[in-house]
Amino acid sequence: MKKFLFMAAVMAMFAGVNANAQFGFGAPQQQTDENGDPKGPELEWVVRLHVSLGQAFTVGDNGKGTRTVIPITGGTFEGKDIKGEVLPGGADYQMAVDGRTEIEAIYCIRTDDGVNIHVRNNGIIKMGGQGGMYFRCAPKFEAPKDSKYAWLNECLFLCQPSFGGAGGGITLDVWKVK
Helix, strand or coil, X not given: CHHHHHHHXXXXXXXXXXXXXXXXXXXXXXXXXXXXXXXXXXXXXXXEEEEEECCCEEEEECCCCEEEEEEEEEEEEEECCCEEEECCCEEEEEEEECCEEEEEEEEEEEECCCCEEEEEEEEEEEECCCCCEEEEEEEEEXXXXXXXXXXXXXXXXXXEEEECCHHHCEEEEEEEEC
């Protein structure tokens, strides 16, 4: 039985290698820095969103944390290959517990050429520590597959929010992970 399992594992490994070679799949060779440590992926800046926000309200402590909802009332965005408006009607749903807040902002944007794109932005806000505040997000875009923005569906993105946008809103800088 052990021989059979070993042979099955070897065959599966070679089948994967053959498929990877045939279709060009597989992880790229890991690059290292001058200390021999793995290099992280590169980032490419994509877009800056200026999001206006409505009056926040709380649902209260639900036993899992304190739920707060912040309406998204509009805004604008612009990047190298994309620009347009943030549509009203979305919201930032936050759950805070023990100095840590998980956020999930759900909203839509419309490009200047009329393409609607859905955005779901998940992140973490952590107060305290040496840096004062950790606030990072990972937006996920859903663009029409037959549009020039379909590339948004095929990439991972990171976001660094900052406060103080127009009218007390928030600014989101978004990078594509290369």
